[in-house]
Amino acid sequence: MRELDIKQLRDTVDELDAQLVQLLAQRMQGVEQIQSLKRLSGQACREAEREADIIRRIHSTGRRQGLDPDWLESLFRKLFEFSERFAREEVTP
Template identity: 35%
Template sequence: MTRPADCADMADLRAAIDALDADLVTLLTRRAAFIDRAAELKSRNRLPARIDDRVEQVVGNVRKLAAAQGLDPDLVERLWREMIDWSIAREETALQA
């Protein structure tokens, strides 16, 4: 993986950011597949899409990870809550089908 200091110019930097963005989309796609599987299991076990304790556990986990790596935990929490809301909506759609 390229480090920021390895980028000699803006073209290198932009290419590295574009590569990271591609990796992030791949990871989000994988995460969505796990969300789809969660919906299947929740349906089978008659669980709701939103389980508040789990939401808070996930948010707490990513806040700790962010802080440990020097990233703003508040930013990470906002991003994850948006992703969690999207995931829950996806699960609710699957559960209603």
């Protein structure tokens, strides 16, 4: 019985992982377009103020979902780093 429970829970987690990857791909597509526009107008790829706004928002939505804001923040800071690396064409989406 417990084996079955774990299997079902893992199936759910696997499905959520697949959705997360899809959402991350969509996010990167949006970021790619923003970065192209910024490049055209000579703007810096990183913007501390925009990042602070995003962090503030995810802190509050995360708290409402019962998630640790510090944990969420570290995830998003990784995403911003990845956006920058992507903008510098060091990685492919």
